[in-house]
Amino acid sequence: QEKVQQSPESLIVPEGAMVSLNCSFSDSASQSIWWYQQHPGKGPKALISIFSNGNKKEGRLTVYLNRASLHVSLHIKDSQPSDSAVYLCAVYSGGSNAKLTFGKGTKLSVKS
Amino acid sequence: EAAVTQSPRNKVAVTGGKVTLSCNQTNNHNNMYWYRQDTGHGLRLIHYSYGAGSTEKGDIPDGYKASRPSQENFSLILELATPSQTSVYFCASGARNSGNTLYFGEGSRLIVV
Numbered sequence: 001q002e003k004v005q006q007s008p009e010s011l012i013v014p015e016g017a018m019v020s021l022n023c024s025f026s027d028s029a030s031q032s033i034w035w036y037q038q039h040p041g042k043g044p045k046a047l048i049s050i051f052s053n054g055n056k057k058e059g060r061l062t063v064y065l066n067r068a069s070l071h072v073s074l075h076i077k078d079s080q081p082s083d084s085a086v087y088l089c090a091v092y093s094g095g096s097n098a099k100l101t102f103g104k105g106t107k108l109s110v111k112s
Numbered sequence: 113e114a115a116v117t118q119s120p121r122n123k124v125a126v127t128g129g130k131v132t133l134s135c136n137q138t139n140n141h142n143n144m145y146w147y148r149q150d151t152g153h154g155l156r157l158i159h160y161s162y163g164a165g166s167t168e169k170g171d172i173p174d175g176y177k178a179s180r181p182s183q184e185n186f187s188l189i190l191e192l193a194t195p196s197q198t199s200v201y202f203c204a205s206g207a208r209n210s211g212n213t214l215y216f217g218e219g220s221r222l223i224v225v
Contacts, residue, residue, distance in 0.1 A: 041218075042218060043216030043217050044202070044214075046213045046214065046215075088155065092212075098143070099157055099170065100145075100214060101157070101171075102154050102155040102156075103154055104152070105154055
């Protein structure tokens with residue numbers, strides 16, 4: 001069974017700061033890694049995904065994947081108070097048992 | 113924007129009672145999922161489905177049944193509810209391909225007393 005661990009558990013930063021969130025996973029054969037954002041009282045919403053080693057940038061978001069170390073990170077540039085939310089790392093295991101396994105999340109608070 | 117609707121949004125049930133949580137999606141997605149979310153555990157997969165008539169066990173299926181009568185609808189059934197099943201339940205749908213995006217509903221908050 002896939003294991004997904006996230007760090008830190010919570011993070012408080014000033015507005016405009018660069019935010020770095022970490023995620024480690026257990027299965028090197030995992031097909032893709034996803035980051036979801038969840039605001040209080042809402043369902044998670046997909047932010048960005050990565051399939052191959054390296055990095056991917058979308059707007060203020062950059063994700064880095066290193067399959068050899070089973071590690072992925074999400075970086076948020078110029079953070080805003082509206083970025084305050086829980087960020088969930090999820091690993092997609094394909095094949096005959098396709099499903100997403102989630103980490104416990106990192107709670108981000110951006111203070112203005 | 114893909115739409116996933118859950119009902120009821122809030123439910124209080126008695127121990128030993130039957131609870132049915134319903135989920136409807138208008139995305140024409142093949143895959144549907146039920147997760148529960150608890151402090152300290154994150155999102156955990158209960159049951160999922162690849163299409164009408166199919167259900168698969170997730171990581172924590174004990175005490176839950178699932179039903180997928182159509183492409184659009186996926187239900188989670190607690191035949192004998194227990195206080196340990198107090199949680200927030202999320203339904204999600206996704207297309208059938210590698211690394212599909214999951215679209216989540218707003219959640220159903222269940223309290224079992």
